[in-house]
Amino acid sequence: MKITEMKVTPVSIADAPLRNSIGIHEPYVGRIVVELVSEDGVSGFGESAFSTQMLADLESVRDVIVGRDALQITQVRQIIDSRLHPEAKDSLDGVLQAFDLTPRRKTTAVERTFSPIEVASLDLVGQSFGVPVCDLLGGRVRDAVPFSAYLFYKHAGGGGEGDDARDEIYPEAMTAKAVVAQAKQMIAEYGFPSIKLKGGVLPPDDEIEAIHQLRAAFGPDVPLRIDPNCAWTVETSVHVGKELAHELEYFEDPTPGIDGMSAVRKELLAAGIEMPLATNMAVTSYAEIQESVEKDAVQVILGDHHYWGGLRSIAELGRLCETFGMGLSMHSNSHLGISLMAMTHVAAATPNLTYDADTHYPWLHPEDDVIEGGKIAIKDGAVGVPSTPGLGIEIDRDALARGHERFQRVPYRDRDDIGYMRRTVDPDWEKLLPRW
Amino acid sequence: MKITEMKVTPVSIADAPLRNSIGIHEPYVGRIVVELVSEDGVSGFGESAFSTQMLADLESVRDVIVGRDALQITQVRQIIDSRLHPEAKDSLDGVLQAFDLTPRRKTTAVERTFSPIEVASLDLVGQSFGVPVCDLLGGRVRDAVPFSAYLFYKHAGGGGEGDDARDEIYPEAMTAKAVVAQAKQMIAEYGFPSIKLKGGVLPPDDEIEAIHQLRAAFGPDVPLRIDPNCAWTVETSVHVGKELAHELEYFEDPTPGIDGMSAVRKELLAAGIEMPLATNMAVTSYAEIQESVEKDAVQVILGDHHYWGGLRSIAELGRLCETFGMGLSMHSNSHLGISLMAMTHVAAATPNLTYDADTHYPWLHPEDDVIEGGKIAIKDGAVGVPSTPGLGIEIDRDALARGHERFQRVPYRDRDDIGYMRRTVDPDWEKLLPRW
Numbered sequence: 001m002k003i004t005e006m007k008v009t010p011v012s013i014a015d016a017p018l019r020n021s022i023g024i025h026e027p028y029v030g031r032i033v034v035e036l037v038s039e040d041g042v043s044g045f046g047e048s049a050f051s052t053q054m055l056a057d058l059e060s061v062r063d064v065i066v067g068r069d070a071l072q073i074t075q076v077r078q079i080i081d082s083r084l085h086p087e088a089k090d091s092l093d094g095v096l097q098a099f100d101l102t103p104r105r106k107t108t109a110v111e112r113t114f115s116p117i118e119v120a121s122l123d124l125v126g127q128s129f130g131v132p133v134c135d136l137l138g139g140r141v142r143d144a145v146p147f148s149a150y151l152f153y154k155h156a157g158g159g160g161e162g163d164d165a166r167d168e169i170y171p172e173a174m175t176a177k178a179v180v181a182q183a184k185q186m187i188a189e190y191g192f193p194s195i196k197l198k199g200g201v202l203p204p205d206d207e208i209e210a211i212h213q214l215r216a217a218f219g220p221d222v223p224l225r226i227d228p229n230c231a232w233t234v235e236t237s238v239h240v241g242k243e244l245a246h247e248l249e250y251f252e253d254p255t256p257g258i259d260g261m262s263a264v265r266k267e268l269l270a271a272g273i274e275m276p277l278a279t280n281m282a283v284t285s286y287a288e289i290q291e292s293v294e295k296d297a298v299q300v301i302l303g304d305h306h307y308w309g310g311l312r313s314i315a316e317l318g319r320l321c322e323t324f325g326m327g328l329s330m331h332s333n334s335h336l337g338i339s340l341m342a343m344t345h346v347a348a349a350t351p352n353l354t355y356d357a358d359t360h361y362p363w364l365h366p367e368d369d370v371i372e373g374g375k376i377a378i379k380d381g382a383v384g385v386p387s388t389p390g391l392g393i394e395i396d397r398d399a400l401a402r403g404h405e406r407f408q409r410v411p412y413r414d415r416d417d418i419g420y421m422r423r424t425v426d427p428d429w430e431k432l433l434p435r436w
Numbered sequence: 437m438k439i440t441e442m443k444v445t446p447v448s449i450a451d452a453p454l455r456n457s458i459g460i461h462e463p464y465v466g467r468i469v470v471e472l473v474s475e476d477g478v479s480g481f482g483e484s485a486f487s488t489q490m491l492a493d494l495e496s497v498r499d500v501i502v503g504r505d506a507l508q509i510t511q512v513r514q515i516i517d518s519r520l521h522p523e524a525k526d527s528l529d530g531v532l533q534a535f536d537l538t539p540r541r542k543t544t545a546v547e548r549t550f551s552p553i554e555v556a557s558l559d560l561v562g563q564s565f566g567v568p569v570c571d572l573l574g575g576r577v578r579d580a581v582p583f584s585a586y587l588f589y590k591h592a593g594g595g596g597e598g599d600d601a602r603d604e605i606y607p608e609a610m611t612a613k614a615v616v617a618q619a620k621q622m623i624a625e626y627g628f629p630s631i632k633l634k635g636g637v638l639p640p641d642d643e644i645e646a647i648h649q650l651r652a653a654f655g656p657d658v659p660l661r662i663d664p665n666c667a668w669t670v671e672t673s674v675h676v677g678k679e680l681a682h683e684l685e686y687f688e689d690p691t692p693g694i695d696g697m698s699a700v701r702k703e704l705l706a707a708g709i710e711m712p713l714a715t716n717m718a719v720t721s722y723a724e725i726q727e728s729v730e731k732d733a734v735q736v737i738l739g740d741h742h743y744w745g746g747l748r749s750i751a752e753l754g755r756l757c758e759t760f761g762m763g764l765s766m767h768s769n770s771h772l773g774i775s776l777m778a779m780t781h782v783a784a785a786t787p788n789l790t791y792d793a794d795t796h797y798p799w800l801h802p803e804d805d806v807i808e809g810g811k812i813a814i815k816d817g818a819v820g821v822p823s824t825p826g827l828g829i830e831i832d833r834d835a836l837a838r839g840h841e842r843f844q845r846v847p848y849r850d851r852d853d854i855g856y857m858r859r860t861v862d863p864d865w866e867k868l869l870p871r872w
Contacts, residue, residue: 071567072575074785129565131507136572138748139508286759293729312574315748316755323722323756349510 001070001128003121005037008058010050011403012410013368014160015334016168017424018152021200021231022431023417024424027161028410029334032058033370033400034116036124038070044124045395046116047338048306051414057084057113070121070128077114077309084109108285111309118310119342119391126390133342133391137315137349144382145347148225148356149192150332150363151182153201155425158365164406166365174202176210180217186362187218192381194223194249194356200231204436208243215247223249223356230256230281233434237264241275249355250278250300250327256433258282262295276300280331284308286317293324302331302358306339311346318352330357336364337371340383341391348385356381370400437506437564439557441473444494446486447839448846449804450596451770452604453860454588457636457667458867459853460860463597464846465770468494469806469836470552472560474506480560481831482552483774484742487850493520493549506557506564513550513745520545544721547745554746555778555827562826569778569827573751573785580818581783584661584792585628586768586799587618589637591861594801600842602801610638612646616653622798623654628817630659630685630792636667640872644679651683659685659792666692666717669870673700677711685791686714686736686763692869694718698731712736716767720744722753729760738767738794742775747782754788766793772800773807776819777827784821792817806836 015029030050037043048054064079126133134140151173158168173182183195195214199207207226214224230253232240237254241264244251254277255264261282268275276299283292284307292298301321303314314328321328330343330353340361347353361378369375372394376383386392421429451465466486473479484490500515562569570576587609594604609618619631631650635643643662650660666689668676673690677700680687690713691700697718704711712735719728720743728734737757739750750764757764766779766789776797783789797814805811808830812819822828857865 069571069575071571074574074577074787078577078787135505135507138510139505141510141514286755289759290729290761293726312751313755316752319722319749319752320756320759323725325726351510351514 001125002039003036003065003068003070003124004039006062006065007035007037008055008062009033009035009400009404010055010407011370011400012407012412013334013336013403014158014164014166014365016159016170016363017155017157018198018363019154019201020198020417021229021433021435023419023421023429024155025159025334026412026416026420027159028406028412029415030407030413031336032116033336033338034058034120036065036070036117036120038124038128040128042124042127043395044070044120044122044127044390045338045393046119046123046342047336048112048116049333054112057109058116060084061113061117065117070124073118073121076117077110080114081110084113108307111285111313112306115306115308115310118312119305119338122311123390130389132386132389133311133345134348134385137311137346140348140385141351142348142385144380144384145344146193146356146382147359147361147378148194148196148223149183149186149190150358150360151179151186151195151197152363153179153198160365161410166367169363169365176206176213179210180213183214184217190362190378190381192356194225196225196227196252196358198229199226200228200435204232204236204240208240211244211247225249225252225278227252228254230254230433231435233436234260234263234267236434236436238267238271241268241273242271245273245275248275250276250329252278252302253281256281258288258292258295258297261297265296265299276327278302278329280304289320298326300327300329300355302329304331305342305346306333307331311342314346315350318350322352327355328352329355332358332360334360334363337361337369337376337393338391340376341386341393344383344385345391368403370396370403372396437561438475439472439501439504439506439560440475442498442501443471443473444491444498445469445471445836445840446491446843447806447836448843448848449770449772449839450594450600450602450801452595452606452799453591453593454634454799455590455637456634456853457665457869457871459855459857459865460591461595461770462848462852462856463595464842464848465851466843466849467770467772468552469772469774470494470556472501472506472553472556474560474564476564478560478563479831480506480556480558480563480826481774481829482555482559482778483772484548484552485769490548493545494552496520497549497553501553506560509554509557512553513546516550517546520549544743547721547749548742551742551744551746554748555741555774558747559826566825568822568825569747569781570784570821573747573782576784576821577787578784578821580816580820581780582629582792582818583795583797583814584630584632584659585619585622585626586794586796587615587622587631587633588799589615589634596801597846602803605799605801612642612649615646616649619650620653626798626814626817628792630661632661632663632688632794634665635662636664636871640668640672640676644676647680647683661685661688661714663688665689666869667871669872670696670699670703672870672872674703674707677704677709678707681709681711684711686712686765688714688738689717692717694724694728694731694733697733701732712763714738714765716740725756734762736763736765736791738765740767741778741782742769743767747778750782751786754786758788763791764788765791768794768796770796770799773797773805773812773829774827776812777822777829780819780821781827804839806832806839808832
């Protein structure tokens, strides 16, 4: 199963003006599609976030990949680890720097570079053997993988610019009422069994109100989560935690850092509130787990195979979380169908992945995905686990070419949520973590 | 890759009169060979320790296995977990009870039952796909897996009884001088790069002397280890640790329990001695890791795919140990070539498995293995990682039948190191952990 070719294709996809704690999504977001071709002419695909550094890092390891057996993938991780320049390890992803997370992410560059290669190689191996990717990971423990409705405060518009501007799928939502409407629209279309609100945008009491209104609208049985991306102090986090003690399935990244999360946990426990804290920011790599466990900082890790070094690594993370009494859920950024399917396969194979996963997929415009036959179906809130070989998707090469042409045409490269916030919403905008 | 047949074959193999802290090996030890046959007529093999309960547990899950796709193996673990009777979980292995370890091993019965099934299914899948088992685990990170010379205090004799009595491979060794001679003989034949002495047999100062004599005989660069199987109090363990501060690569299970190991660690650190403590007794399942980490009880875990639930589980354990700054080595009991090859494949695929692994394989009489072509070669202390499909071994069905016939003929079933010690060495023998 010798790899004879590695194609690295950056694409731009329209992104709606979604708000978060540091700013707003620009009209386009970049993704990188990695294709590995075997000597038998089989192609496997993986996908990663785009950054200029990431693109350079992927290009820099091409010689490690081409000529290698697709089954010899752990070697690749070791070589990338030995190869990537220590400084590159700090500068991989602009948005991580924006969130001040890079100092803790030294090893993450290796895992991020390795991830799309590992996924593509598993896709290639699965197709070559005629079995789904999940069967390369021990087989499925579930036949469908449930996701949560991922709500955002947002301005009007659907992303893209000029001739490429997209109709908005979801209208402006800057109030609790509009967020409830967004949830109703999304759940009507996809049937998601749980709801996550990206917070950190409005003053905390407004977001508490949004959660209460979601509870009122959807009844007592729909799990709710809020993720303000470190927008709150420990004090504010504890305040919100107390207000929402009976509402939240878990409370994601209210405040920055392991020490901050640990302090929130301690105060909530002291108040008799057992609500698990979840994270995709305080703990984003194996290097941070030991300290987090020692300080009981988080009780749910939102794994993300893009950050954590691929699908086998998420399976290993599942076992680790189980061992330390932690839950495992899944994080998402804006992404294509390739990553949705990679998430689906690893979730299918990982017993401890018992929370509904996050996905931005409802926000992706159908014309921007690169999957043959259009976007992957989400039914009753879940993606069916394919029984077809590999990831179980065919790539629409015309759509991929259009995405790349768009990338060449538009000026957006590394994410700049802060700058775009200044240019379009508030010229005096400052990143403040925590803000409240 | 549907499994159409599951064959469970207990065999008896001659075992030399090796001493340990609770007694002596009986003339025969049982192993169980598990064969899974696919509808295409491919056979995959796995091996486990024998116990009456284990045999019953394996038989009790036959209906879970037959009819299932060999790739759907994580499901099997879940079903075994739901199926095995809670009391069975405590009584799986006589020797574990003898060591007073069962109260901590509730989940181990599930993992032990699952392990030979998982190995057999990986062997079957690898053969069906035409790739070695290590390639199903991410591929090899090393081409040969080094093992250590596993020395024992022993009485004269080679094991077996009557017409089946085996010539002794290694003569009586009840003194430091004889232990050095055993090491020389074993290393001359196999080239092992490191040495482990099974201790807990002679008074501690005699065993300290044995380590010093091994150091004198083999020079400063050969890693040495001692494993008294919990024969010593904390105080004695600290005494030995201080005496051997400059000699031991790691110090295995000097004293019982996580609290005991933690106390030894603390006192050694206080004395400025950084020697890692290793275990196959204080921590033998995922259920014990969190407490061990909290108490810094062990710094090296001796994984054993028979205890820990198969090869993927050992790979996961490797990641977990790395995450918490622990080393991973490999434990062994008396075993056949099937398990040696399973150990070799998982060690080949696991980056953090950086210590030379334990193996009893030199103690196995060539006429007792069940591998076509005789015992697997160990060269320069290492087993080459096969490139042939599956585990890379062929089973000698005549040898397997002879082993089973021997099992039916001899009276030895569950291990009884204590009783045999009373019958052959010391009628007043009592198990005492710690003894000194």
